[in-house]
Amino acid sequence: MKHVNLPRADSAHERCLRNHAIGWTIDRMATHALLVTVEDRPGMLFKVTEAVAAGAGDIRYVDLLHWQQETEIFFECELPGAVEPILERLQGVAGVRSAITAPSMSTIYGKRIIIMGGGAQVGQVALGAITEADRHNIRGEHISIDTIPLVGEQPLADAVRAAARLPRVKALVLAGSLMGGEIEIAVREVRAQGLLVVSLNMAGSVPEAADLVVTDPVQAGVMTVMAVADTAKFTVERLKRRIF
């Protein structure tokens, strides 16, 4: 983690250290991604998670996909042993049509940066961030750039708070011309939860609340990716200034 706030403890290593600290047995824990196809009816997520819990699995990520005739439950879990007994257990659950292993979402889409605000600025920040993420992904990183053009104080404040509830999000960029009030409060909340927040240099109180303020939108996108990439030599807390 490259910033000064509470880091999000979602890396396997950090979890490992924490689990040791509280005395859990974590020997030979490995992460597996599973895709379980079930009938689309209430209670299936309960039945599937019950089978995983019965096999001592610890679910770390989950997505529900609703298709016309069935639902897919995709999840990643840490298992104390082999995955086959869990697959067999799942296949025995009433309403489960199939249970197979799948590639992990974290391996494919990796860390996420979310850019939100006015369309003109979001587009320019995205341009910088996508080009820079490309350079790091070629070297083995996995960084996605997600964006939403939004207008209005309350929708933006809601989107800032919700970003902290989306999986794998590491940083937010607020790209606009005027942001303050409730958005500033939301920015301070998600920073306290461990997200890095970058703001364009704009009117309103959001720049004061952000970790980093960058005037050029392309530079803002590039710097945010550098702050998040393990392949980059860029650490926000080592910077001599906060405004560029």
Add this chain to the structure above:
Amino acid sequence: MKHVNLPRADSAHERCLRNHAIGWTIDRMATHALLVTVEDRPGMLFKVTEAVAAGAGDIRYVDLLHWQQETEIFFECELPGAVEPILERLQGVAGVRSAITAPSMSTIYGKRIIIMGGGAQVGQVALGAITEADRHNIRGEHISIDTIPLVGEQPLADAVRAAARLPRVKALVLAGSLMGGEIEIAVREVRAQGLLVVSLNMAGSVPEAADLVVTDPVQAGVMTVMAVADTAKFTVERLKRRIF
């Protein structure tokens, strides 16, 4: 849905029609978003979904967020009655620290379009898509533009397949100079699952497999948003040609 493949049946209306068809009681079903904070230990998702199932709730979306000291389970579910009894039930589960209502993720981040491929092209498609999404979001739509710059046949094929397992995704744009082989097979698979696939005009067999082929990347981004937006008058199956 604006394209000719199997539509994804994840809208409340489509689900409602389907539930009627198979004879479920769906009177007074309403969707609620809940945020449940729990201790970070195995089995908590099982305990929480058990409580929701006991209250006849149907979970339609779920995210797990791991913080340093605790885990947040965010979910959206359809309930036959008021949300308060479910909140009380959840607060009584061992390991649950709090259970509150929250704004729905579908309301904030809405439909997702995913752009993947080479950084240069992904950036230009994103520019068109973000600017066009801005115009629709101002009129009440909720469209996010998510991107990942990626290189290589297998990583791209994996990302195409995984996109169909991410929540709220409506369309993919393949933005590059050469894509074929395993990527083409993945494109045909996700189209069969109901995703709209737009391809830039490029070398390789992916353009043949896509719903729509667009030469200009900005236009590709704009057209994809128009195809997904309910606020746009643009229907892929009504087009007289497939290549622009």
